[in-house]
Each structure stands twice: as C-alpha cells, then as structure tokens.
Amino acid sequence: MFSVKKVKRKKSLLLSLLLATGMLLTACGQQEAPNPSIAGEVEKGGQKKAKMIIHFKTGSLDPHNSFYPLKFGVTETLVRMDENLEVKPWLASKWEAIDERTWTFTIRDGVTFQDGTKLDAAAAKASFERGVAASPALARALKIASMKASGQELTIVTTEPHPSLPSELVNPFASVVQVEAEKQMGTEAFNLAPVGTGPFKVKQFQPNVKADLVRYDGYWDGKAKLDEIEIAFNEDGNVRAMALQSKEADIVYQIPAEMVSVIQQDPELRVESVPSLRVHFLLYNQQKPLLQDNRVRRAIDLLLDRNSIVNDILLGNATAANGPFHHRLPFGSEDEVRKPNSAEAIKLLEEAGYQRNAEGKWMKDGEPLSMQIITYKGRPELPLIAQLLQSEAAKIGLVMEIKTVENVDQYLRDHQDWDVATYSNSTSPRGDGGFYLNSAFMPGGSLNPINLANENLIQVVTQLNATADIQQRVKLTQQAVDVINREVLHSFLVYPNMIVGVNNRILNWKPGAEDYYYINNKMDVK
C-alpha cells in the first residue's frame, strides 16, 4: 500500500523529470543559429549576399569524402575543367609527364590558404596524403606510389602507368587543403569548416540544413564580388521552386521540369537548362544468345524515337544522344542521331531468323520472342522510357514486359532473367572518356554488370590507357565510340539537362555542365 507522502514524492520526481527534459530541449534549441537570413536584397552597409538551394543534403564537409567543399568554392584542385569541359591548370600552373609513371606538377605561386599560410608543394603533398588515407575511392583513382615536394615542384610517382592522372585530379575528392589547420582544429571541426584555397570560407555549417559562406579576402585570383553566400539543402523540388518564386532564394538547382514554364512567366526569374554529362541509355543483356545478335540490338535501337523522349518525357530539357559522350565534348561522336524506323527493325528481326505468326507475334524455332525490360525509380524518367519502348515494340508485335527493381546495379549482376535495362551513367565527369570506357566496357569494370568484352573495343581502350598525349586520347576515345555505335553495344538515348532557376539579380553566373563549380569569385548581385 502506498502512503500519500510516497505518492507526492513520486509525483514531484516525475514532475522534475519532465522539467529536466524541457530544460534539455530548450538548451538544444539555444545552440541553433538565429533567424534564417532572407536573401534577395543587398543588406544594409552595402553587404552583398546571395542564397542558393541545392537538391542534395550533406552532413559533412570532409574535403576528401564530400564534393561540396569544392562545389561551394571553399577548396580547389590542382587542375579543373573549363566551360568547354577541357582540363585546364588551376592550383597547378603546369604539369609534365617525366616518364610513364612519373609526373611533376608546378604549384602556382602566390596562392594562400584561408588561414593565410602559403600553398607550396609540401602542403599539397600533405593534403594528398590525407586524401588517400581518408578516401579509398581517391586512393584507387590516383594510384600514388610516392610523392616528393621541393619548393613549388610536386613529383608524383604512380604504382602503374597512369596517363589520365591529370584528369583524375579534377575529382573534388582531390581538393587541396591545409592539413596543418586540421591538426590545430581537430578533424571533427575541420570536417565542418575545411581550410582550402577557394574564394569563400565556411562561416557556419549546419549539417543537412545549410552552409553559410563568407568571402576570403586573400583569394589568389581576385577577391570575390559577393560578401556572403548561404547554401541551403532541400530535397523537395516543389519546395525549392517555391523558394525561388518567393524570392527567398536566388539560385535553385534541379527545378522540376513541369515548373519551368511557371517560373519563366515571372519577369524577375530565368531558367538555365544546360546539358549534363549524364546519358540515359538501354543496356542489352549480351550474356544471352538473343541479344548477342547485333541485328536484334539494332532492331530495338530503331524502335525508339529519341526526340520524342526529349520532348514528351523530359519536356524539352534534354538533348537526343548519338553516343556515350555529349557531342559538344571534344571526343563526342559526330554521327547523326539515329531516327526511328520500324520497317527497318522488322527487316532486321527477319534477317535474324524471326518470323511473325498469324497473330502477328514474333517466333523463332517454334519459340515465341518475348523480352523483359528492367527499370528503376531512382530517375523518374527511366520507367517512362521503358513504357515508351514497350508500346513501340508492341506496335510491331514484339512483346516486352517491364519489371521495376529497387537496387538496379545488384539486380543486373545477380539475375539472368532480363534482356534490356534502362540505365543512366555520368560518362565524362572529369572531361575525359577513359573512366567510362574502362568502367563500362572493359571486363570486370564496375559499371559493366554484363561483363561485356568486345575484342575491337578492348584493343582501343587498352591503347588509350597507355596514351598520355591529349590529342591522341581524343582520337582513341572517338575510335572507341565508333565501335560502340557500330556494334550497338548499348543504345544511347538522351543527355538530360540540369535545370537551374535563377533570379535576375544574380550576375555573371551560369551553371556548368560539369556540375562541379557552383560558386566562384566573379558572381555578383545587382
């Protein structure tokens, strides 16, 4: 039996527990930043500010495991891509291949880190050592055996001949940071506010919510025009679009295609739709005899109207594809975009030994011809492309079934019941085709789930892998594209655009196809 006193004591215990929880919550609340600044105006005292919203969130600014420090203009790499997607000097003013495994990079003079210290070869070396230790991906990409620093000269020796090393150094994971600053701040603090050489430094980073950047006055390429930039993260396209329309944000990445016309009606806003380095394509399961036949692949290729995908599925925000690489890239194909031709497709199927029965369905050796298309929801347009293919195939009596899977990469590798897959890859992320040709077309490559091994192609890619001269590499990449197109190894369909909404008060800024350099020192506001 409880006594009244006991009950009272328990009551007060519970009450104090509740009170303590309340205080804890208030304390948590107080750690947060004050009111979010509303952009869209030049603040009092002539401070120039802008606000950008991007479609991905990040919980860390670890420069060697996150792309964002580079995207935000906090860090930079030794080499970069220019607007024509060609590799150009950046923190390295020049570089040279001494032999097939040795490279020297001359680090630009007069560059300082955001803590005021000078960037020299020793600092760059320390940064790469950190990067390789922190990121298994970067370690595999750079293949560094040893490094030597002397003044502004950085010598890198690779574990094997590595002619595409300069292009690999465009990778945001290869950002150059001040490792000494990390020692002083501690890794945790450093990964929230890394010290790089870029035009902006991190003022405050709220993981998964936003990053506040402030200008670094000692920037080597000229002080930035803007004083501060706020970059917020939001994964909902409609909310991002509304933030642009309400003028809360100045630049908004990945506007949903259906919102484009609404935004264009606002005279204060504009939409920039630029081709990305990604390509949507059909992957044929060439482990099956059916699709080992070049004629069957060509027949399917002729069923799809690439312009219809551009206009009806992507609402004009894409370019019809004529190969794995966008045709404005130096190594892109100059072939015409293939036009749909169902009569030709029928002819090819007949040549391959298929006949239509009385019901109009295709048969071979008494077996009906039916195919399975694999698609996934990660990119909303891909299931629509699968449906378009299914309906076009049905028109000539070709039966195709669609199966949607959750983890497409795993499915394609582990299963053999599929024939065609809608797929999407970023094909030239660092201005060089070598990465994609190796990953997607060489046996054992990680983007080659069907272990495609075309003798002609392997020969060209092997030669490419041993070539350092840029002009030669362009030629060899073009040769590889020719083989891919001629043999219809995949059917490349469209290069989707990146759609960015911009307030007209933003000056000197355009999104780049490389999708790396979001912030620069030239951008300004009216």
Add this chain to the structure above:
Amino acid sequence: MGKLIAARLWQLVFVMFLLSLLTFTLMKLAPGDPVMLILDTEELAVTQADEEALRKELGFDQPLITQYASWLFQLMKLDMGESYIKGKPVLDELIQRLPATIQLAVGGMLVMVLIAAPLGILAAKYPGRWPDHVSRLFALIGASIPSFWLGLLLIYVFAYQWKWLPTMGKGGLSSFILPSLTLGFAMAAVYSRLLRTGLLESLSQEYIRAARARGIAEWRIMTKHALRAALLPVLTVFGMSMGNLLAGQVVIETLFSWPGLGGMIVEAIFQRDYPIVQGYVLFTGFFVVVVNLLVDLTYSLLDPRIRFGKGGV
C-alpha cells in the same frame, strides 16, 4: 514500482536484442551493399575486383552469424561502429540528429494539444451538436490530408504568398512553426476523437454523477475528474506511437530540410549503411520502451485506482 522497473529493464534488453537480430538479418537479406557507393563507382574507374576486395575488407563475405556476432561484440564494448558512407561514429550521428527530431516532436505535440484538447472537450461536452460536428469534420480532414500535401500548402500560403515564414531550414522560432503545424495537425485529428470518446465514457461514470450531486462546478468536474480518467487511453496510444513520432517525420523533414533522424534512417537504408541502421534501431527500441515505462508510471498519477491497487485497469 521497483519490481515494475526491473521487469521492464529485462524486457528492454530482450527487445533490443531481438530487434537488432531481426534488422541485421533483414538488411543483409535485402539486395545490395554500400560498396559501390563507398568506391564512388559513378564517377571513378573501379573494377569489380576492387569491389570484391573492399567487400572482403569489410567482412561482407563472412557468414551472417559471424558478422552479427562481431557487431554484437563491438556493441558490448559500447561501440556502435562507424557509418560506412560518412565515416563518422554512429553515436555521433545519432546525437547530432536527435535534438532536431525531439524539437520537432515537441512542437508537433504542442500544436496537437492546442487543437485536440479544446476540440475533444467541446465535442464531449456537446455530443451530437455543432461543436461535435465541427470536431468530427476536422478529424476527418486531418486524418485524410497527407502530410506532404499539407506541408506544401502551408509553405505556399505562409512562405510564398504572404512571405511571413521561411520555406525551409532550422533556425529561429519562425522556422519551427510550419513543420510543427504540419506534424501536429495530423496528430490532433486522432487525439481529439480519442479524447472525446474517453471523456464521454468517464462523464457517464457514477463518480461524476456523485460530483454533480455535490454541486461541484461543471468546469471543475470536466478538468479535474473526467479529464484525468479520459487521458488514460490517450496516453496509451501516445506511448505506442512514440516510435512513429521519431521516425515517421521523414516527409516533413524532407519538405522543410529538417535535419532529423527520419531522413537519416531512410538515407541509410537506401545506402545499406548497416551500422547506422543498427544503431538507430537500438536507439528507438530503447526510447520506445523507456517512454512506455514512463507512461505506465504516469497512469498511477492520473488514476488513483491504479495507484492504490484497487480495481480498475
């Protein structure tokens, strides 16, 4: 009381063990692993041999039971491991995300109480009359509107049209209003009906008639006598829905860029970031059991029959 707590603690250990075993097995059975993401195969030239090597390094080639045992062993040392993708200790990630989730939950509950309490009480006070109809209509609307749509609607009106509040982010008090409203609105629908039913039930009890006979003021009967008993089912449901409140805010978190646990767990599941998923499940399991214990303890405060071990529930 002491016995109850001890029994619950045992239950806690058992529940957490079972939960972790179940999630571990299910996550491992689901196709895919984080290797391609760790190696960034989307952007870097990686071979399938590299992938296999990393799989081996991470122990993914070991039998499931060995993998689970090594995780459990690590946990015994109070180490929940590190996220494969973020490379950060799981505990740090949980602690970083927890305040935002709790703050949003508290905001939502506040909105819920502010709407559900008056609506529920009025509906019970005037059953079958217009306050009851209004409350029923509200409950119907509240339960039918999906929160992503309500959230978008609120953003459209308050942030886009009137520009009173920020569309997203987590800053000052103003940034709490829209997410809390979105969360609280749907909760209020359920709780207002629950409160009405509970109140009607307790208002028909003999002790209420006795109280009325003694001439006690009606508002006092309502708040002091009837409401206490009516809160019992409300609290029970609340305790049970706590887990949902912690993880079920994903949609709201996505809309408003709210850095809570819901978004983290969905991302971790898609990326097959096993340590994060395991850590999260343990954490919520712990939380739900503890909250339910607190709810049980609160019963005795609310209902003297439970407190004195006489009759009742």
